[in-house]
Amino acid sequence: MIDELIGKIKETGNPTVVGLDPRLDYIPAFLREASYDRFGKTLEGAAQSFLDFNKAIIDEIHDLVPAVKPQVAMYEQYGAEGIRAYIDTIRYAKSKGLVVIGDIKRSDIASTAEAYSDGHIGQVDVDGQAHTVYREDFITLNPYLGVDSIEPYLGNCDRFGKGLFILVKTSNPNSGEFQDLLVDGRPLYEIVGAKVEAWGEKLLGANGYSSVGAVVGATHSQQGIELRKLMPRTYFLVPGYGAQGATAEDLAGCFNKDGLGAIVNSSRGIIAAYTKKEYKADFSEKDFAKAARQAVIHMRDDLNRVL
Numbered sequence: 001m002i003d004e005l006i007g008k009i010k011e012t013g014n015p016t017v018v019g020l021d022p023r024l025d026y027i028p029a030f031l032r033e034a035s036y037d038r039f040g041k042t043l044e045g046a047a048q049s050f051l052d053f054n055k056a057i058i059d060e061i062h063d064l065v066p067a068v069k070p071q072v073a074m075y076e077q078y079g080a081e082g083i084r085a086y087i088d089t090i091r092y093a094k095s096k097g098l099v100v101i102g103d104i105k106r107s108d109i110a111s112t113a114e115a116y117s118d119g120h121i122g123q124v125d126v127d128g129q130a131h132t133v134y135r136e137d138f139i140t141l142n143p144y145l146g147v148d149s150i151e152p153y154l155g156n157c158d159r160f161g162k163g164l165f166i167l168v169k170t171s172n173p174n175s176g177e178f179q180d181l182l183v184d185g186r187p188l189y190e191i192v193g194a195k196v197e198a199w200g201e202k203l204l205g206a207n208g209y210s211s212v213g214a215v216v217g218a219t220h221s222q223q224g225i226e227l228r229k230l231m232p233r234t235y236f237l238v239p240g241y242g243a244q245g246a247t248a249e250d251l252a253g254c255f256n257k258d259g260l261g262a263i264v265n266s267s268r269g270i271i272a273a274y275t276k277k278e279y280k281a282d283f284s285e286k287d288f289a290k291a292a293r294q295a296v297i298h299m300r301d302d303l304n305r306v307l
Helices: 002-012 029-039 043-061 072-076 079-095 110-120 151-160 188-199 221-230 248-254 285-306
Strands: 016-020 067-070 099-106 124-126 129-131 138-141 163-169 210-216 234-238 262-266
Touching (some): 002 210, 016 043, 016 285, 029 043, 029 285, 043 072, 043 079, 043 285, 072 079, 072 099, 099 110, 151 163, 163 188, 188 210, 188 221, 210 221, 221 248, 248 285, 262 285
Parallel strands (some): 016 262, 067 099, 138 163, 163 210, 234 262
């Protein structure tokens, strides 16, 4: 799967992934009202507005970016209707040729981890009949429970050509509370990074990178540089650009000299671009998806400026 992602990055000339993390206050009023007219102010109405919003964004950006990253919590909070919107968003994105990174951050062991793995990147069995459920290409995982929480996913990655991005150094301000703790003189995030690099050894692609990637926040630029040296074959998923304060210069160290090695996420900076002052003059609420397209172009050019 990592080779497919890299192929898309090369094709678009853009290491941007668009985070499809809708909230009701991001959805233009006319879209919300159209959903409420059909379903009322219900869970189904909210979920339908998310799906309509996502489809419009995808239609405008699918030729510019290699991947999208829906955050499952934004959908899951609306119950079964929200999960349906999550699944339908994934299917629509894939129909447009996009790689899909399911941001699910699961962490569990044994049969529970196997269930998450089969549902999200594998198949589930119903009395001898196999079914594919969520259809993500990559998913995010939390390694806090150790290798027991990662191994159940590796087999499905190999069997179904899927990939992982495992939390190593996250972009939130207090990530260092645990991740920077010294263990035998080394910060914990370095130890986790070395483990992730080792876990991916059997899933190397033709480009020399593994389908077991790492989440490395752009808001910690020096740590990104250190981890890049420690994890030469690991692809980084980099959050923190834009709305969280990181600049293109901050994340340049996450890339290798070949210009590869990382894909950079932006969520509200793109999908809610129409609400920002720099776009309001040129794009009305009804042009929200076109504003998102322009935000992608700006981000692409900004990243390529430092790469």
